[in-house]
Amino acid sequence: MLKKIGFVGLGTVGVHMAANLAKSDYQLTVFDQDAKAVAELATLGVKVGESPMATAKGQDLVIVIVPDSDFLVFGQDGVFEGIDPGTILVDMGTHCIETIQRMAQEAVKHRVMFLEAPVWGSKEHAANGLLTILAGGDEALLGRCREPFSYFGLNIIHIGKVGDATRMKLIVNLLQAEMMQSLSEGLVFGEKMGFKPDKILEVLDSGGVASPLFHSKGRSIARGDFSRNLALKYVHLQMLRVLETAEKLGLELPAAKTVSGIFAQAVADGRGEEDFSAIVKLLRK
Template identity: 80%
Template sequence: MLKKIGFVGLGTVGKHMAENLAKSDYALTVWDEDAEAAAALGKLGVKVGSSAKETAKGQDLVIVIVPESEQIVFGAEGVLEGIDPGTIFVDMGTHCPETIERMSKEAVKRRAMFLEAPVWGSKEHAANGLLTILAGGDEALLGRCREPFSYFGLNIIHIGKVGDATRMKMIVNMLQAELLVSLSEGLVMGNKMGFTPDKILEVLDSGGVASPLFHSKGRSIARGDFSRNLALKYVHSQLERVLEAAQKFGLELPAAETARKLYAQADADGRGEEDFSAIIKLLRR
């Protein structure tokens, strides 16, 4: 039975995941490079680790959700240096397949059990326990993690072996980025024709192209709210990975390539830290 959890990574989404876990009966230890973020969690009564390595020690389960980071996972003070044999190591970030494979191999060397479980959703989803979790690895191991995952995840889907969840997340990331470009084009074109965003969204919500993404992002765009839920810079980097993978398969993905160019330009223009819905600002020129 899992009792002690180490949680590394208190960014836009990870912070809310840890806050929800803090409401449970698990003995939770958190750590982040941002000491203030960790201290804020400490005020909720959880223990704050001194490093990623120390946070991983003595735990039943270690959850890591950070951008691709050599030092936090693989470094001398990283998670893998502190993890104990028999501990479940779950990576919930979005990485390239090669990084996931390396994590899995290093975990096995240390006789730890590895599960990849990238999350899909915004900070609002995380705050309200509504994230989707895509899991790759032993399904029985996932079964042991379902209870703690349920504090921040609504949908927990076993995809297949280690690596499969990361590959599935690529598809999700690609479609999400393309949909936002399509929505932005519709809102910009509609504005030129004299329609308000609210009227366009009312029509979209009523028909066959209705989607939660169009609804939520469309409303925030209409309010002029581009506060960060999913950083544009991350969507750009994810599209780069998608197209690298497509090249290996000999695929041409024209919509993804167009989206990549737009997000790359918006990132270069200094919009990387804004929400990825800020892509519409590029199209409004």
């Protein structure tokens, strides 16, 4: 039975995942380089680790959700320096296939059980326990993790072997970025013809193109609210990974190339820290 959990990575989504876990009966230890995020979790009564190594030591389950795993996972004082044999290690970030394979290989060396489980959703999804979790690895091992995952995830889907969840997440990232671009173009096109965003969204919500993304992001755009739920810079990074993977497969994705270029321009314009819906600002120039 899982009792002690180490949690490394308190970013935009991770901090809310850990906060929800803090409401459980698990003994939770957290680590992040952001002192503000750590202090926020400490007020909930969780233990704060001195390093990723210390946070991973003596745990039943270690969850890692960081954009760049090299230092915090593989480096000196990293997770693999402290994790004990028999521990379950779950990577919940979104990385390239090569990184996931490296983590899986390192887990074998340390006699650690490994799952990849990239999460899908925004800050709001994480805060409300509504994330989707795509899992790759032993399904029985996933079964042992379902209870802790349920504190921050609504949908927990086993995709296949290690690597498959990351591949599936690429599909999600591709469609999400292209849908945001389509929504932005539709809103700006409509505005130029004299329609209010709210009226455009009312029509979109009523028919076959209705989607939760159009509904929520369309209304935040209409309000001029671009506060970060999912950082534009991360969406751009994921689109680059989509194109890299497509190239290896010998596949042309013309729309993805165009959308990736638009996100690249938004990052170059200094909008990387804004919500990814801020690409609409490029079209409104």
